[in-house]
Amino acid sequence: MLYVNDLSLNIPETTKPRVVIIGGGFGGVNLAKNLSGKDFQIVMFDRQNYNGFWPMLYQVATAGLEPDAIAEPFRKMFDNGEDFHFRLVKITGVNPVTRTITTLIGELQYDYLVIATGTKSNFFGNESIKKFAFPLKRIPDALNLRSQLFQAFEQASLIRDEPLRQSMLNVVIAGAGPTGVELAGALAEMREHVLPGDYRGLDFEKMNIYLVEGNNRVLPLMSPESGSWSQQFLEKKGIIVKLGTRVEDYDGELARLSTGEEIPTQTLIWSAGVTGALIDGVPAESIENGRILVDQFNQVQGLPNIFAIGDIALMKSKKYPKGLPGVAQPAIQQGKHLAGNLARLLRRKPLKPFNYFNKGTLAVIGRNGAVGDLPGKLHLKGFFAWITWLFVHIYYLVGFRNKLVVFSNWIYRFFTYQRSNRLIIRPFVRQEDKAGQEFIRRYQED
Structure with a gap:
């Protein structure tokens, strides 16, 4: 020991x-x-013993990529580093x-x-949301969310109770910044192209994806043009966008909004603040x-x-x-x-002040759909912004292998719409989730 x-x-x-x-x-x-x-x-x-490319974490959560495609061990990154020590x-x-x-x-x-x-x-002091919601800051968070999503679909395929099944199919995303918008778009594509073939007994037209944002537009830190175009793109995909609204409480089964509306859901994804x-x-x-x-x-x-x-x-x-x-x-x-x-x-020389050069901001919403705010008040949208997003993210990935794996995955998905990493490797069940514990005990224990 x-x-x-x-x-x-x-x-x-x-x-x-x-x-x-x-x-x-x-x-x-x-x-x-x-x-x-x-x-x-x-x-x-x-x-953790690796560096991750966090802008693509949502793709791990939605079965688009495996975690090792967006991460590189520190010891490998600095294996030739003189007098470098990692602990x-x-x-x-x-x-x-x-x-x-x-x-x-x-x-x-x-x-x-x-x-x-x-x-x-940042859960803003709400302990109930902190306890039951799914954050998305690290790779373990993404794997927990991936397991939760597919466990919910598996359980929904076994349930006869219609209200309970609907709560399994409802997904609420709190926060319409880049993470929330990208998650919503990825889930909408799964709902349209992947899940109906996997779960033929479920009607995925009843799967509701809610995007809840406290500000009066999506992507509040980007330009109004980018926010407006993104909202229209999301709504065309069937995302229910609720602006000027906050998730005020969540007990693992019911999301309560600031408007008084209550949404039954087993999955609340928290991207509302850090x-x-x-x-x-x-x-x-x-x-x-x-x-x-x-x-x-x-x-x-x-x-x-x-x-x-x-x-x-x-x-x-x-x-x-x-x-x-x-x-x-x-x-x-x-x-x-x-x-x-x-x-x-x-060398006892004077320090130079830091000057930030804003290279712009990009957010992808789905296939052929992205927005970008670039220097010179240049705004990109649609297919060209999407292509720009793809190449920028490939460029900043660490390691040639990761670049190759991610690029080949994207090419495969472009032609097939498939997300091949739909595996429940490690089931995620909260202690308070008695139904989930029973599901694991009955169907997955030896």
């Missing part, structure tokens, strides 16, 4: 400055890639005074600390609206030698008074830029 007392971080001593990176997302990975192992010892911590350990706190980070198995001193922990789902994944030890005065305040050099306010990049960092400017948008590009650019600034610190 392995005991915590038997473990240690096992990081070799070094005479070089030690850069500790907490988080291996877009920001952390691009920082590590651009730091020189000859100049620094680089230590990365993450709660699959949770960080429990930071001590700016002693320049140490603490973990469950020990402490480690740093010369420079970079917090790149990203965000987590908040920063904060670390204990960062003082309250350095935090605002769940994110860490940083200056133009990504240095944390009031904390020398501690930096924050990506979604966790709140960098205000005249153009972005509420901080940079929580998308991949700011994290990628900040990671690369901070690597250069750390090298300047080492």
Whole structure:
């Protein structure tokens, strides 16, 4: 048996400055890639041993891709990295005074600390929604949602009670940002082209997909043109769009909306908000609206030698008074830029301020349907935006194998409409779901 007392971080001593990176997302990975192992010892911590391409997570959840097609192990990404060390350990706190980070198995001193922990789902204090809804932030979330969807269809094919069967077929998506819109479009395509052939005894014209958004348009962070076109595209696909509406409560069986409407459903997908994944030890005065305040050099306010990049960092400017948008590009650019600034610190040269270059935002809604807001107030929509989305996402995937797998999957689906990963590998059942537990016991236990 392995005991915590038997473990240690096992990081070799070094005479070089030690850069500790907490988080291996877009920001952390691009920082590590651009730091020189000859100049620094680089230590990365993450709660998972891989980097994922999260903009395509919804495709794992809707059976379009397997998880290993959008992920790459850190140890493979940095197998040639000089003086790079990865540890699959949770960080429990930071001590700016002693320049140490603490973990469950020990402490480690740093010369420079970079917090790149990203965000987590924000349930706005609603414990019931947190308990029963399905978030979509990590690969385990996507696999849980995939299992839930297909378990619901399997159970619906066995149920004679019409109201209960309908609740199995209803899917509610809270939040009409890119994740919610892309999920809704993918589910609509499954409903039209895949599920009727798999479950011939079910009438999928009765499957309702609700997209609920508290703002007055879908894709509220994109242009009004993109939001309007996307809503029309979704409604043509049969998505029920409810704007100016919030999901106020959910008990695992009934979603209650702010309008008073109640929707019976076994599947509520939560994409309605995120908040920063904060670390204990960062003082309250350095935090605002769940994110860490940083200056133009990504240095944390009031904390020398501690930096924050990506979604966790709140960098205000005249153009972005509420901080940079929580998308991949700011994290990628900040990671690369901070690597250069750390090298300047080492050589005692002045730091260069970070300037964000907005390359645009893309969202896909379904086959031949996407929208894009590009620099110069250029707006794309329809087939050309969809092709642009495909190639941009292939480009940013990590690893040649992943690019090839994803591209071949998309070609196959374009001609066949099929989603071949409709497997319930690990059944997902909540403790409170007695019906689900009985389903597993009767039909899947040895």
